[in-house]
Each structure stands twice: as structure tokens, then as C-alpha cells.
Amino acid sequence: MGDITNVRQRIEELRGLINYHNYRYYVLDSPEISDAEYDELMRELKQLESEHPELITLDSPTQRIGAPPVEEFGVVEHPEPLLSLANAFSYEELAAWHKRASNLLAGRSFDLVCEPKIDGLAVALTYVDGLLVTGATRGDGYRGENITQNLRTVRSIPLSVPKEAPPRFEVRGEVYLPKAGFKKLNEERAKEDLPLFANPRNAAAGSVRQLDSSVTAKRPLDIFIYGLGPVEGKAVPDTHWGIMEYLKSLGFKVNPNIALYHTVDEVEECHQNWVEKRNDLPYEADGMVVKVNPIAFQRELGTVAHEPRWAIAYKFPAIQGTTRLVDIGVNVGRTGSLNPYAILEPVQVGGVVISQAALHNEEDIHRKDIRIGDVVVVQRAGEVIPEIVGPVKSRRTGEEKIFVMPSRCPVCGSEVIKPEGEAMHRCTNAACPSQALERIKHFVSRGTMDIDGVGEKLCQALFEAGLVKDVADLYYLTKEQLLGLERMADKSVSNVLNSIEGSKNRPLSRIIFALGILHVGEEYAELLAENFSSIGDLAKASQEDLLSLPSIGPKIADSIVTFFRQERNRQIIEKLRKAAVRLEREKVEEAKPEELPLAGLEFVLTGKLESFTRPEAEAKIKALEGKTVSDVTKKTSYLVVGVDPGSKLAKAQKLGIKTLSEAEFIKLLNQNTSSF
Ligand code: IVH
Numbered sequence: 001m002g003d004i005t006n007v008r009q010r011i012e013e014l015r016g017l018i019n020y021h022n023y024r025y026y027v028l029d030s031p032e033i034s035d036a037e038y039d040e041l042m043r044e045l046k047q048l049e050s051e052h053p054e055l056i057t058l059d060s061p062t063q064r065i066g067a068p069p070v071e072e073f074g075v076v077e078h079p080e081p082l083l084s085l086a087n088a089f090s091y092e093e094l095a096a097w098h099k100r101a102s103n104l105l106a107g108r109s110f111d112l113v114c115e116p117k118i119d120g121l122a123v124a125l126t127y128v129d130g131l132l133v134t135g136a137t138r139g140d141g142y143r144g145e146n147i148t149q150n151l152r153t154v155r156s157i158p159l160s161v162p163k164e165a166p167p168r169f170e171v172r173g174e175v176y177l178p179k180a181g182f183k184k185l186n187e188e189r190a191k192e193d194l195p196l197f198a199n200p201r202n203a204a205a206g207s208v209r210q211l212d213s214s215v216t217a218k219r220p221l222d223i224f225i226y227g228l229g230p231v232e233g234k235a236v237p238d239t240h241w242g243i244m245e246y247l248k249s250l251g252f253k254v255n256p257n258i259a260l261y262h263t264v265d266e267v268e269e270c271h272q273n274w275v276e277k278r279n280d281l282p283y284e285a286d287g288m289v290v291k292v293n294p295i296a297f298q299r300e301l302g303t304v305a306h307e308p309r310w311a312i313a314y315k316f317p318a319i320q321g322t323t324r325l326v327d328i329g330v331n332v333g334r335t336g337s338l339n340p341y342a343i344l345e346p347v348q349v350g351g352v353v354i355s356q357a358a359l360h361n362e363e364d365i366h367r368k369d370i371r372i373g374d375v376v377v378v379q380r381a382g383e384v385i386p387e388i389v390g391p392v393k394s395r396r397t398g399e400e401k402i403f404v405m406p407s408r409c410p411v412c413g414s415e416v417i418k419p420e421g422e423a424m425h426r427c428t429n430a431a432c433p434s435q436a437l438e439r440i441k442h443f444v445s446r447g448t449m450d451i452d453g454v455g456e457k458l459c460q461a462l463f464e465a466g467l468v469k470d471v472a473d474l475y476y477l478t479k480e481q482l483l484g485l486e487r488m489a490d491k492s493v494s495n496v497l498n499s500i501e502g503s504k505n506r507p508l509s510r511i512i513f514a515l516g517i518l519h520v521g522e523e524y525a526e527l528l529a530e531n532f533s534s535i536g537d538l539a540k541a542s543q544e545d546l547l548s549l550p551s552i553g554p555k556i557a558d559s560i561v562t563f564f565r566q567e568r569n570r571q572i573i574e575k576l577r578k579a580a581v582r583l584e585r586e587k588v589e590e591a592k593p594e595e596l597p598l599a600g601l602e603f604v605l606t607g608k609l610e611s612f613t614r615p616e617a618e619a620k621i622k623a624l625e626g627k628t629v630s631d632v633t634k635k636t637s638y639l640v641v642g643v644d645p646g647s648k649l650a651k652a653q654k655l656g657i658k659t660l661s662e663a664e665f666i667k668l669l670n671q672n673t674s675s676f
Pocket of ligand 1: 226
């Protein structure tokens with residue numbers, strides 16, 4: 001397809017198709033084509049865009065993968081404040097709220113809209129001339145953080161809206177992680193020995209506030225739009241219900257469980273219904289939001305102390321129970337962290353028997369003043385690990401004991417330390433059996449080396465038999481050794497040996513993750529694999545080399561350097577190498593001839609760029625190790641010229657500095673990375 005007009009047409013057609021199928025899949029939850037067909041459309045679009053980078057636009061569906069990391073988020077002033085909600089905890093409180101509103105409206109009657117209150121994070125999205133231009137957090141209600149790049153990665157947020165939409169408007173909604181996504185994220189974090197998110201709200205906030213939006217892109221975030229902010233240039237419906245219908249017609253995702261009622265009693269019935277069925281919702285909801293339907297009445301009712309009088313959060317009762325805290329146990333994780341957990345007298349909470357609960361760390365236990373022997377309130381919320389809310393102090397007998405973290409590792413007896421600035425205590429013995437076994441389990445698990453047939457039980461058996469003391473020993477196992485284990489016959493032994501053999505060629509990122517370096521989870525492993533071509537290379541990296549990578553801070557850099565400094569770890573790597581485990585990037589990846597980092601190049605920008613904002617362009621240059629400065633000098637490598645360039649252009653021409661059009665600039669960026 002050589003003709004540029006044809007290419008442009010095909011690109012537009014593909015974008016239209018992909019946007020439509022995105023909408024069917026992510027907004028309506030009702031796809032019309034298979035994943036394979038969708039992938040094929042995406043592949044063709046990416047291909048055309050890589051051949052014609054000048055045709056890439058910000059609203060292209062290919063741009064949802066995340067942009068280069070930023071150092072900090074900018075600030076967004078909300079033109080109208082984002083409010084919070086007053087709570088009602090009982091029918092009486094709901095009825096009192098309704099009565100007050102009716103009185104203020106001099107008895108005029110009004111409908112009520114009832115919708116689930118999603119446990120996520122409030123955001124405001126601004127669209128100008130059909131395009132998403134800003135996405136911001138609520139912040140303090142008046143000023144939030146600019147998280148546009150991150151929100152672009154949320155598939156159910158439209159990057160563009162139909163031309164019938166107002167020329168400028170803001171929608172508000174709740175970004176959240178569905179229960180399944182939350183569970184999966186915590187499972188992955190547990191594997192990586194990272195602290196777990198306490199609830200979906202924290203998980204959504206943590207995901208959306210990543211400085212590196214490619215991390216956000218990997219989290220299955222979703223959104224429900226629940227309101228309209230300021231609108232310019234067009235009239236919009238005059239009821240909340242009408243607005244929700246209108247926003248749906250513009251392609252926004254509105255909660256399907258929204259309902260319109262006349263009376264408080266109907267609302268009560270609806271609430272009661274959801275109290276019973278809340279577990280069936282695919283997301284966490286902590287109540288129903290009840291809103292006065294006519295917008296004119298909302299205006300009349302107004303706001304007191306950041307809380308509108310026209311809406312209320314009618315909360316669900318917490319799923320709680322009380323029981324006795326029998327003891328506090330301590331597990332040792334893969335990286336040596338000592339993880340306390342509560343051993344409870346079994347109790348039914350919301351239909352599930354609970355006998356253990358999470359206790360995050362010693363500080364948390366003391367902050368809540370939880371003592372062994374206390375009667376405690378336990379709480380469960382959906383997929384969330386049961387937690388202890390606090391002790392029932394009135395039921396203390398004086399026999400309760402204050403918990404002290406053991407000073408010796410409960411598994412190997414070595415000294416326990418609490419590194420400064422960290423919440424967790426750690427066992428100092430790198431050879432601690434519990435750590436060693438956990439590391440082996442981590443190494444074989446899915447997401448790392450994925451050695452099928454070697455599960456937790458077999459790891460334990462191999463470890464106890466002394467056949468596998470570290471991860472490299474796996475590659476030296478013999479048929480005879482395996483046959484000597486219980487329940488291992490010819491067939492299973494050859495399966496195990498085959499899958500161990502098959503794991504020798506995993507991608508570099510997997511092996512980095514599999515090594516179990518403290519703080520290096522899947523995402524950082526991928527980042528490292530993109531920047532170092534082999535384990536040997538990574539082992540040589542200095543603290544400084546590591547810190548120059550986007551989103552790697554001193555804690556992680558330090559942990560990587562320390563890991564490779566340890567003789568034991570060096571030996572393991574050597575053993576892996578001798579066993580022919582590939583410790584390098586795949587050949588295809590290596591053969592990128594056009595890899596030309598911008599290191600050492602100095603850029604100056606002038607005029608307005610159409611595809612990026614200034615900070616975005618600067619971030620892209622920085623991600624490729626280039627530098628942006630404000631003035632043209634003899635040292636300048638390139639002047640990037642946008643629309644309406646300033647005097648810098650003349651200066652560059654005088655000094656003979658090379659200039660780049662926006663398209664040439666994008667091309668240069670694309671030559672250097674495949675990930676934009
Ligand atoms: S309406 C002035 N509707 O709850 C009313 N809020 O406690 C603005 N929330 O910050 C909010 N689901 O983040 C509304 N269906 C829903 C909601 C909802 C969750 C959050 C929202 C707000 C907080 C207030």
C-alpha cells in the first residue's frame with residue numbers, strides 16, 4: 001500500500017474498527033469478534049503506523065500502552081470542585097436525608113437515582129474537540145494530579161468521542177480494579193514477596209498513580225462514569241438519569257445497575273437487595289449512592305462542607321464478626337521477610353469460616369493495639385484477605401500478651417533485622433532453609449521459569465532429600481535421583497526432566513524475575529531485560545547505571561547490586577550457565593540493527609507539537625537517554641520544530657544546527673524504541 005492517501009484511509013478505517021470493538025468489549029461487555037481477529041486489526045494498524053510514524057495520533061488505539069515514565073505528576077486545577085459524600089448507615093438516616101431535601105425544596109416531589117458506590121478512585125476526564133485531553137485524580141477536591149497518560153491505558157475510557165459531543169466537557173467517574181483483577185494482582189505480589197494491597201481501592205490508586213504508565217497499562221483497570229462536570233457549548237439533559245443515558249450514547253461506561261425510583265421505600269428495597277447480592281458484583285461496592293434526579297433541584301440544594309445535599313452514600317453493613325486471637329504466627333517469605341498472621345478461633349463471617357487473618361507487620365499490630373488473647377473484630381470484604389479491625393478492649397481480662405517479633409528467625413534461628421525505612425523484619429541468613437525453599441518454589445512457578453510438573457510438593461521433597469539446595473541444582477537432577485523419590489514413576493520422571501530441559505530458553509525477563517532479587521518483581525524484571533542484554537551485563541551494572549533507568553530508585557538499585565555481589569548468587573548463576581540455561585536476551589531481540597539510543601544528544605524544542613505536550617516530548621527524549629535544554633547553542637544536536645516556531649529556529653539555522661519536523665522527530669523516536 002504505497003499511496004499515502006490510501007494508507008491514511010486504511011489507518012483511519014482500522015482505528016474506527018478497533019475503537020468500535022474496544023467499545024463492544026470493554027464498555028458493553030459484548031464482543032462481536034474473536035480475540036484473534038481483534039489482534040489482527042491491531043497488528044495491521046501497528047505495522048502501518050510504524051511505517052508512517054507521521055500519521056500516529058494521540059487517540060490512536062495503539063497509544064494505550066503507556067508512555068515514558070515521568071518524574072512527578074503535574075497539578076490539575078478542577079474548574080468545579082470534586083465533592084465527597086455524606087454517609088447514611090440506616091434506613092432512618094436515609095429517610096432523614098430525604099426529608100431534609102424535601103423540606104428545602106418546599107415539598108416539591110422528585111425522583112431518586114440509586115447506583116452502586118464503587119470502591120475505587122475518583123477521576124475527572126476532560127474532552128476538548130472530541131479528544132481526551134486531561135485525566136486527573138480528585139486530590140483535595142480542588143487540585144488533583146495529572147494522570148492523563150495512565151488513564152489513557154484504561155481500555156474502557158474513550159480516547160475520543162463522537163462529534164455530536166459538546167466541544168468541551170468533563171466527566172467524572174470511579175476507576176477501579178475488578179475483584180478478579182485485584183485477586184490476581186495480590187497473588188502476583190505475594191509471589192514477588194511484595195506487600196499486598198489491603199483493598200481494591202488501594203490497589204486502584206496504586207495502579208493509577210504509577211509514574212511509569214506502562215505499569216498501569218498492565219493492570220486490568222476499569223471505570224464507571226457517574227457524573228458530568230462543567231460543559232461548554234452545548235445543552236445537556238436536565239436530570240441525572242438523562243445525563244447518564246446521554247453519556248452512554250457518547251460511548252462512556254455507565255454502571256448497568258443504576259435505577260430510578262420515586263420513593264425512599266423503593267430505595268430501601270433496592271439497597272436491601274444489594275446487601276444480599278453484593279458478592280455477585282464483579283467489583284467491590286461498599287454501599288449505594290442515592291441522588292436527587294432533577295439537576296435544577298441539585299443546584300437548589302447545593303453543598304455544605306464539600307458534601308452535596310443532593311446525594312448520599314447509603315453504606316452496606318460491614319461483614320464483621322468477633323472471635324478470639326489465639327496466637328500470632330510468623331512465616332518466612334522468599335526474601336526473608338517475617339510475615340505475622342493471626343491464628344483465630346474459627347468464626348463464621350458472612351457465610352465463610354475464618355481461622356486466619358492478615359497482620360501486616362509488627363508496627364501495624366501495635367498501632368491497632370492487638371494483643372494475643374484479645375477478643376478481636378474480624379472483617380471480610382469480597383476477595384480481600386480477612387483482616388483484624390481491632391481489639392474489643394472492654395473484654396480484656398488482663399491476661400493478654402503484647403506481641404513481640406522474634407529476634408531470631410523461627411525457621412533457622414539466625415538473627416532478624418529491620419532495615420531502616422522498611423516495615424518488615426527480615427531473616428539475615430541468605431541460606432535460611434525457608435528462604436531457600438521459597439526461592440526454589442518461586443523459580444519453578446508460573447510467570448517465572450514455569451517448570452510444569454514441578455509443583456510446591458515436589459520442590460519440598462527435592463529440598464528435603466537434599467537433591468536441590470538452590471535453583472541451579474534443578475538442572476543437574478538425574479533420572480535415578482528422581483526415581484528414588486516417593487510417588488515418582490518412569491513417566492512422571494521423564495515429564496519432569498523434559499519440562500526442566502524446556503525451561504532453559506525462557507526470555508531474559510523471566511530468568512531475572514526467577515532469580516528472586518529483593519524488590520524485583522515481574523515489571524522491573526521486564527524493564528531490566530529491556531536495558532541489559534544478559535545476566536552478566538546486569539551483574540556488572542553499578543548503582544549509577546541502574547539509577548539512570550526510568551522508575552528505578554535507590555532501594556531497588558541497591559538490592560540488585562547487593563544480590564550480584566554475593567558469592568553464593570554468583571555461584572548459582574555460574575551453575576545455571578554451565579547447565580546451558582540461557583542467560584541472555586533472545587537472538588531476535590539482539591538483532592535490532594537500528595538501535596540508536598539518544599545518549600549524548602541534546603534537543604531543543606520550539607513551537608507547538610501536535611502529537612505531544614512539551615513534557616511528554618521531553619519525557620520521550622529522556623527515556624531514550626537524550627537531553628532537552630531550553631536554548632540553542634553550538635552543542636545542540638537537533639532543534640525540533642513544531643507549529644509557530646519561535647526565534648530559536650533562526651538561531652539554529654545560523655549555527656547550522658540540524659532541524660527536525662515533528663514527523664521526523666517521531667520517526668527518530670520510533671527508530672529507537674518499539675514501545676511508543
Ligand atoms: S457521586 C457529589 N457516584 O464516592 C457526588 N460517587 O464518598 C460525587 N463514588 O469521591 C460522587 N461510586 O469517588 C458518586 N456511583 C457513584 C460513586 C461515587 C463511588 C465515590 C466517589 C466520591 C466518593 C464520595
